[in-house]
Structure formats: structure tokens, C-alpha cells
Amino acid sequence: MNRFTLIWRNLWRKPIRTVFTMLAVLVVFFLFTVLEGLRIALSLSDVGIEAQERLLTSHKVSLIMMLPAAYQSRIARLPGVAAVSHGTWFGGRYQDNPEFAQYPVVAEEYLALNPEIKLSSAQRQAWLANRGGAIVGRPVASQYGWEVGDRVPLRSSIWTRNNGSNVWEFDIEGIFDDTDAGMNAGVVLFHYDYFDEARAFGKGTVGWYVSKGDGSMPIENLMASIDAEFENSPAETKTNTEAAFAQEYAQQFGNIGLIVTLILSAVVFMILLVTGHTMAQSVRERIHEMGVLKTLGFTSGSIFRLTVLEGLLLILPVGILAMALGRAALAFVSGAMGAMFPAGLHVGTQSVVLGLALMLAVSLGSVLPPVIRALKLDIVALLRTA
Amino acid sequence: MATQLIQLTGVSKNYRKGRETVRVLDGISLGIDKGDFVGLMGPSGSGKTTLLNLLGGLDKPTEGLVEVDGRVISALSPGALAKWRSSNIGFIFQFYNLLPVLTAARNVALPLLLTSLPASRRKQHVNTALQLVGLTERASHYPRELSGGQEQRVAIARAIVSDPPILLCDEPTGDLDRSTADEIMDLLQRLNRDYGKTIVMVTHDPRAASFAHRVLHLDKGELGAPPEETPGAPGGTSP
Ligand SMILES: Nc1ncnc2c1ncn2[C@@H]1O[C@H](COP(=O)(O)OP(=O)(O)O)[C@@H](O)[C@H]1O
Numbered sequence: 161m162n163r164f165t166l167i168w169r170n171l172w173r174k175p176i177r178t179v180f181t182m183l184a185v186l187v188v189f190f191l192f193t194v195l196e197g198l199r200i201a202l203s204l205s206d207v208g209i210e211a212q213e214r215l216l217t218s219h220k221v222s223l224i225m226m227l228p229a230a231y232q233s234r235i236a237r238l239p240g241v242a243a244v245s246h247g248t249w250f251g252g253r254y255q256d257n258p259e260f261a262q263y264p265v266v267a268e269e270y271l272a273l274n275p276e277i278k279l280s281s282a283q284r285q286a287w288l289a290n291r292g293g294a295i296v297g298r299p300v301a302s303q304y305g306w307e308v309g310d311r312v313p314l315r316s317s318i319w320t321r322n323n324g325s326n327v328w329e330f331d332i333e334g335i336f337d338d339t340d341a342g343m344n345a346g347v348v349l350f351h352y353d354y355f356d357e358a359r360a361f362g363k364g365t366v367g368w369y370v371s372k373g374d375g376s377m378p379i380e381n382l383m384a385s386i387d388a389e390f391e392n393s394p395a396e397t398k399t400n401t402e403a404a405f406a407q408e409y410a411q412q413f414g415n416i417g418l419i420v421t422l423i424l425s426a427v428v429f430m431i432l433l434v435t436g437h438t439m440a441q442s443v444r445e446r447i448h449e450m451g452v453l454k455t456l457g458f459t460s461g462s463i464f465r466l467t468v469l470e471g472l473l474l475i476l477p478v479g480i481l482a483m484a485l486g487r488a489a490l491a492f493v494s495g496a497m498g499a500m501f502p503a504g505l506h507v508g509t510q511s512v513v514l515g516l517a518l519m520l521a522v523s524l525g526s527v528l529p530p531v532i533r534a535l536k537l538d539i540v541a542l543l544r545t546a
Numbered sequence: 547m548a549t550q551l552i553q554l555t556g557v558s559k560n561y562r563k564g565r566e567t568v569r570v571l572d573g574i575s576l577g578i579d580k581g582d583f584v585g586l587m588g589p590s591g592s593g594k595t596t597l598l599n600l601l602g603g604l605d606k607p608t609e610g611l612v613e614v615d616g617r618v619i620s621a622l623s624p625g626a627l628a629k630w631r632s633s634n635i636g637f638i639f640q641f642y643n644l645l646p647v648l649t650a651a652r653n654v655a656l657p658l659l660l661t662s663l664p665a666s667r668r669k670q671h672v673n674t675a676l677q678l679v680g681l682t683e684r685a686s687h688y689p690r691e692l693s694g695g696q697e698q699r700v701a702i703a704r705a706i707v708s709d710p711p712i713l714l715c716d717e718p719t720g721d722l723d724r725s726t727a728d729e730i731m732d733l734l735q736r737l738n739r740d741y742g743k744t745i746v747m748v749t750h751d752p753r754a755a756s757f758a759h760r761v762l763h764l765d766k767g768e769l770g771a772p773p774e775e776t777p778g779a780p781g782g783t784s785p
């Protein structure tokens with residue numbers, strides 16, 4: 161018998177109540193973690209530094225309207241532009257899975273502009289050598305179980321081939337890692353030349369231009385000068401940083417994210433309230449016993465510590481376990497749905513700290529008031545409680 | 547009176563009841579010898595528990611001094627008083643006041659958590675105390691699994707486990723049937739006679755009071771003369 165025994169036995173005073181409270185804590189912090197992961201993924205708040213320096217130029221009216229391929233050389237000629245390449249939305253899906261990102265690109269240019277795409281040089285050579293080859297972000301490859309050497313069919317919702325089919329086949333020549341969690345993380349990249357020749361319409365157009373400044377002028381000025389170049393042309397442009405585009409793209413999920421956040425916050429809040437109430441109740445039940453302990457010579461301070469530790473023991477281990485399970489669930493989901501969450505689903509230190517702070521708040525918030533109230537009473541008053 | 551262990555001098559206690567002040571104890575002076583066994587009787591609400599609480603340092607007098615073994619305990623800080631209580635006083639209550647979440651042995655061990663004794667020595671003390679009250683075989687039972695008499699024995703074991711010189715009992719047999727009450731009184735008598743515990747015991751039961759060396763009567767906050775009829779019950783008075 162030591163002080164921990166006393167804490168432990170008090171914790172299990174009403175085992176069913178303790179189990180239910182722990183279950184509630186488990187559910188709450190599991191939900192909290194998963195929700196945090198979704199919220200972070202949908203807000204794309206961790207778009208990398210490369211994406212903040214790259215410029216994306218699209219059709220002024222809509223991202224889905226095409227731009228002439230000839231714009232590339234005009235952008236390249238502008239002062240302050242170091243490099244320019246392009247991408248196009250392919251709109252493909254694999255089997256019955258949802259549509260995800262694939263871009264036909266000019267390989268060497270695009271890789272140079274997107275250094276966060278990490279591809280082994282052997283695979284890079286293989287891709288450059290194969291006109292029908294493609295490289296794939298690792299999250300997509302793991303979701304669909306693709307390996308180098310596979311030939312995979314993608315059904316485009318936009319592009320029909322010369323032969324009338326909208327199924328395109330590609331040889332997987334490489335699987336890349338993306339260190340930047342930007343718009344390339346979960347994408348399939350293949351050769352623009354091959355695509356342009358084989359498509360039934362839209363030849364000589366691209367979806368958007370990607371460019372990078374040489375640092376000689378502020379990025380805002382560069383954006384303005386690109387758009388000025390195409391002013392009053394049939395296809396006017398809108399240029400922004402890639403990060404801003406990503407943010408805009410995320411907005412469409414943002415509202416869903418917000419609603420999910422609100423609903424789950426309410427659920428979390430309710431369960432925490434119930435948990436807190438139960439804990440407070442369990443402290444109030446033993447006010448008389450606190451009087452007994454004081455009679456035996458326990459000080460207010462030691463009773464305070466025993467009770468607070470018990471409150472922490474009720475919440476923290478289970479809460480931490482729940483967050484670990486939540487992280488495991490997020491890892492599992494991002495493995496299984498890599499194309500949907502190319503940047504993966506994770507919670508960072510900030511969310512963990514927030515979770516721990518919540519645990520402390522529930523635990524202390526429910527234990528402290530009744531304990532402090534009880535310990536303000538003198539022993540005689542404590543003993544006279546029923 | 548050189549060995550006067552407990553000394554009360556002009557002790558009064560007021561309680562505030564709403565806007566009124568109620569004087570529960572009024573100028574009580576009292577000496578109790580080491581090794582004495584004092585019964586304290588009186589009508590309900592006469593202040594018996596209050597007096598016991600003052601003796602045990604659970605409460606402080608409004609006026610007057612409470613001295614134990616030459617120390618003015620009514621002047622100690624709450625922390626010092628707690629420490630003093632843990633080594634000087636064993637409390638025994640009418641309703642036992644065991645912690646329901648702990649087994650008998652752990653309830654008995656509770657006061658030893660406040661000592662620096664190593665675990666093995668604590669275990670030894672607990673066994674000794676349980677043996678003394680005759681409950682060794684119930685050590686791992688929870689209070690709800692014990693009878694009232696057994697619970698009170700556990701409470702007595704808890705009161706003596708750290709070997710305090712003074713036992714304060716507040717109606718220790720008040721919740722027990724006659725034969726169980728007798729067993730408890732035998733036990734208290736043994737603790738007084740064989741182990742030299744000084745005992746102050748509040749009781750309503752003349753039978754229990756007959757175990758005491760002397761009986762004090764409290765009425766309307768004052769110690770008064772005992773009523774005429776004296777209880778004639780087994781147990782005898784002084785040795
Ligand atoms: N903490 C307290 N606050 C207010 N009144 C009290 C308190 N303790 C005791 N009293 C009052 O003091 C009187 C004596 O109480 P008590 O000592 O418990 O009597 P007894 O034990 O003789 O029945 C009672 O009227 C009781 O209501």
C-alpha cells in the first residue's frame with residue numbers, strides 16, 4: 161500500500177463509471193485527432209516553400225479554359241522570368257476510383273521547375289526515354305498498388321484519343337516522393353508531346369503555365385507583367401502564386417471542413433462536459449472521506465495532490481492512447497486514399513499540444529473546483545457531511 | 547497530578563448559526579491522566595463530539611487552552627496539527643469511517659502512509675494491529691463485506707496502527723448490537739489496560755460507560771455532576 165494504491169483505488173471507485181468515462185475520453189480524443197488531420201489536409205496549411213515562389217498562370221475566365229502553347233515563349237522572354245513550363249488537367253480516374261490529378265508536362269522543364277519532386281536518376285532516365293511513360297507520386301502508387309513496370313489505364317473525363325477512346329495507357333517508369341506537400345504530391349505526370357499528338361481536340365493548348373522569377377523583381381510585379389503581356393488578347397490570363405491557387409482550390413473543401421469542425425466540436429464539447437460532470441461528481445462523493453483522511457493527519461495539500469493526480473490518471477493515459485490511435489487511423493486512411501489526400505493526413509505538434517491542453521483542461525477543470533471547495537471546509541464540517 | 551496528559555483550561559466553543567452565535571461549550575476545565583479511561587455522557591447536542599474534536603485537534607476552541615503532553619495544541623498551525631494528530635491521536639467513530647475503496651488491511655495501513663517507515667515495516671505494523679483486533683483473516687476484505695462489529699475492529703486497528711498514546715472514541719458502540727458492543731468494549735479495555743492507551747469515549751450507553759474509570763457528564767455546554775442512578779453493568783470500573 162502506497163499513495164499510488166490510494167489514487168488507483170479511488171480511480172476505480174465505481175468501475176463502470178470509470179470505464180464509461182474512459183471510453184468517452186477515448187472516443188473524443190480519437191475524433192479530435194482524426195478531425196484535426198482532416199482539417200489540416202483540407203486547409204492545405206502546409207503547402208511548401210517552393211509553391212510560394214512558383215507562379216501559376218491560367219486563363220482569366222476559368223482554370224478549365226485552355227491557353228495557347230505559344231504563350232510559353234512569350235512568358236520566357238519577359239524580364240525577370242527564369243524558367244517557364246506548363247501543365248494541363250487530364251481529369252483521369254483509375255477503374256472506379258474518384259478522379260484525381262494527372263498532368264501532361266514537358267518532363268525536363270517541369271522537373272527543373274519542381275525540385276521537390278524526388279525521383280531517382282535511373283527512373284528519371286527511364287521516363288525520359290519512354291514516350292508513353294509516366295511517373296507517379298508515392299501516395300497514389302501505394303493506394304492503387306502500382307509498381308514500376310506496370311501499364312495502367314486511366315479514363316479521362318475530358319480528353320478523347322484520336323481513335324475515339326478516352327482510355328489512356330501509361331507505363332509506370334518511376335515513383336517519386338514529394339517533400340513539399342504541394343500540388344505535385346499525389347499526381348501522375350506523363351509526356352505532353354505524346355498527349356498532344358494523341359488527343360482528338362485541343363491540340364496546341366495547355367491548361368496553365370508554371371514559372372519562376374529570377375529574383376530581379378518583386379513577385380507581385382512579375383505576376384502583373386505576365387498578365388499585362390496577354391491583356392486584350394483572346395485568352396487573357398490570371399497569374400498567382402501556386403500556394404494561392406492551392407489555397408483557393410482548398411476553399412471548396414473549406415466549407416465542408418468548417419461544418420465538420422463545428423459539428424464535431426459540439427460533440428467533443430458535450431462529451432467533455434459530461435465527462436467533467438462525472439468527474440466532479442466522483443470528487444463530491446468523497447468529501448466525507450476527505451474529512452476522515454484529514455482526521456488521520458493527511459494535509460489539505462496532500463489530499464489535493466491525490467485527487468488531482470487521480471483526475472489526470474483518468475484522462476491522460478486514455479487520451480494519449482486515443483490520439484495515438486487517431487494518428488494510426490489517419491496514416492491508414494492516407495495510405496488507402498493517397499490520391500484523395502496526396503499530401504497525406506497528419507497531425508503535427510501543434511495539434512498534439514492542443515489535445516494535451518484539452519485533456520488538462522477537462523481534468524483540472526472538473527477536479528479543481530470541487531476539491532478546492534471541499535478543502536476550504538474545516539475538518540469538522542467535512543466530517544459532518546453525510 | 548504530575549502525569550496529567552490532557553489539560554483543558556477555560557475552554558469555550560461558539561458556533562455561528564446564521565446570524566446567531568451558539569455557545570456549545572462554556573468554560574470547561576478538565577484534566578485527564580495518562581492511562582485514564584474517561585467516559586463522556588450527555589444528551590444529544592450537548593457538545594460531546596465538539597469536546598472530543600477539541601481534544602483531538604480537529605477543531606480549535608473559541609476561548610481557552612487545550613494542552614496535550616505539555617503542548618498547547620490549540621495554538622498549532624493546521625499543518626503542524628495534522629502531523630501532531632497522526633502520531634498522537636487515534637480516532638474511532640460511530641460509523642467507522644473506513645474508506646470503501648480500500649481493503650481492511652489497506653484501511654489500517656492508511657495512517658502509516660504519513661510515516662517514513664519502509665513498506666516491510668508498515669506491513670508488519672498492519673499485521674500486528676489486525677491481529678490485536680482479531681481480524682487477520684479478514685485483511686483482504688472490503689468494508690462492505692464486513693459486519694458492523696468487524697468494521698469497527700478495522701477502525702480500531704487503524705486508530706492504533708501508528709501507536710498513538712491517546713484514543714478518542716465517539717459513540718464507538720452506537721451502531722452495534724449488545725453482544726458486539728461488548729466485544730468492542732472488551733477490546734478498548736484491553737488497549738487501555740494492557741497497552742496503556744489513554745481513552746476518552748463519548749457514549750450514550752450506560753453499559754459501555756461502565757467500562758470507563760470515570761464518567762463525565764456534559765450538559766448545556768458545561769461539565770456537571772453525574773445523575774443519581776449509576777449504571778450497573780459488567781466490565782467493572784477501575785482495576
Ligand atoms: N460545525 C458546526 N457548525 C455549527 N454548529 C455545530 C457544529 N458542530 C456542532 N454544532 C452544534 O453544536 C451543538 C453540539 O454538537 P455536538 O458536539 O455534535 O453534540 P453531541 O455530540 O453532544 O450530540 C449542536 O447543537 C450542533 O448543532
Ligand SMILES: [Mg+2]
Pocket residue numbers: 594595596716
Ligand atoms: Mg456527537
